[in-house]
Amino acid sequence: MNNLLTLEEVKSFLESDQRELEEYIKQGKLRAFKIGGSFIRFRKEEVLTLRHEILPRKGKHASLRPSFFSRIYDFWLFNNFYIISLMIVVALALLVLRS
Missing domain, CATH: 1.10.1660 (Multidrug-efflux Transporter Regulator; Chain: A; Domain 2)
Incomplete structure (x- = not known):
């Protein structure tokens, strides 16, 4: 040790x-x-x-x-790319389905 x-x-x-x-x-x-x-x-x-x-x-x-807000902030830092990508995909899917 x-x-x-x-x-x-x-x-x-x-x-x-x-x-x-x-x-x-x-x-x-x-x-x-x-x-x-x-x-x-x-x-x-x-x-x-x-x-x-x-x-x-x-x-x-x-x-x-860690505090709750610290945990949320860490989650956002490590996953913001995936969250934003998911929002873009959902928005594009809604756009395609409406037309």
Whole structure:
């Protein structure tokens, strides 16, 4: 099991930006490891500990379940081509059937 997280994963998990992560590293709250000289990784246990310190207590599944509108928006983003195509086909079929 991989216990190291990438920079993007940590930013997303802590809901922080690059500047805030640099501050946590400077303050010693989070240790960063370089792998291959350029890729920064963080230990999952340290990130979990820091998350409990900086983020307020939330419900057990509060961040895991997206809102209804978020789900509708995602559905539209992934299926808009098919929805628009279906509307065009139906409109053309109605046009042909009326004439």
